[in-house]
Amino acid sequence: MGPELSKQVSELLASWNNGDAKAREALMPLVYDELRKLAASHLRRERNDHTLQPTALVHEVYLRLAEQKNVQWQDKSHFFGVTANLMRRILVDHARAHLADKRGSGLPKVSLNEAIAMSRERPAELLALDESLTQLAATDPQQSRIVELRVFAGLTIEQTAEVLGISPATVKRDWNLAKAWLLREIEKAEPS
Numbered sequence: 001m002g003p004e005l006s007k008q009v010s011e012l013l014a015s016w017n018n019g020d021a022k023a024r025e026a027l028m029p030l031v032y033d034e035l036r037k038l039a040a041s042h043l044r045r046e047r048n049d050h051t052l053q054p055t056a057l058v059h060e061v062y063l064r065l066a067e068q069k070n071v072q073w074q075d076k077s078h079f080f081g082v083t084a085n086l087m088r089r090i091l092v093d094h095a096r097a098h099l100a101d102k103r104g105s106g107l108p109k110v111s112l113n114e115a116i117a118m119s120r121e122r123p124a125e126l127l128a129l130d131e132s133l134t135q136l137a138a139t140d141p142q143q144s145r146i147v148e149l150r151v152f153a154g155l156t157i158e159q160t161a162e163v164l165g166i167s168p169a170t171v172k173r174d175w176n177l178a179k180a181w182l183l184r185e186i187e188k189a190e191p192s
Contacts, residue, residue, distance in 0.1 A: 005030060006076055013073035028062060031076075035061060035083060038155070061086045077163040081145065084163075088152040092130045132182045143178035146171055 009030055015023030039054035039061075064086050073079055129151070137144035142164070149160045157175070161168040 009076045009079070013075065013079055017073050024066065031079070032058065034080075038080075038084070039087065057087060057090060060090050064090070077165060080163050081149065084149050084152055084155075088130065088148055091152065129182075132185055135185060136178060136181060140174075140178070140181075142166075143174045143181070146174050147178045147182070150175060 009027065012023045012027040012030070016027065035058045036054050039057040061083055065083070068082075071082065133144050133147055136147070145164060146160055149155045149163055150157075155163065157168050157171050160175075161171045164171070
């Protein structure tokens with residue numbers, strides 16, 4: 001997203017903050033391509049028979065954004081952070097529904113590498129990662145956001161740094177720390 005477009009997005013977000021519903025409508029065409037790229041990137045890592053397509057995921061994100069009443073948009077980085085979280089919630093909801101249809105309930109224990117890779121055949125790994133991320137967010141929200149942006153929004157180190165307003169070196173460090181923490185938590189939870 002170029003600087004002019006970025007400025008326009010920030011201005012529309014500010015207008016949306018002030019209750020301008022037309023600003024929300026004008027914003028979506030500007031960010032649609034970027035959101036669709038993020039959705040497509042993430043869905044490539046999902047199971048082959050996933051019922052959501054990138055366009056449907058973006059539309060679901062849009063519907064949930066339209067329901068947001070108390071969000072005070074700070075800038076485009078904040079917007080893309082919120083949309084990454086919404087994509088995570090949508091995909092987790094779909095994974096839960098898929099598992100419920102497939103075999104009832106219960107989440108198997110998986111390794112961090114398996115969870116982060118989010119195998120196409122096992123949506124339960126997405127749920128295990130989501131639960132671990134919720135725990136991580138309680139102790140280190142920034143590390144949790146980094147994992148969320150990298151895994152659920154498919155952002156690179158540099159894109160994550162831009163969204164969070166931190167250096168790429170900090171993202172790399174926290175990414176590695178978060179992966180180590182998640183691995184340790186998953187290993188502790190596994191039966192002996």
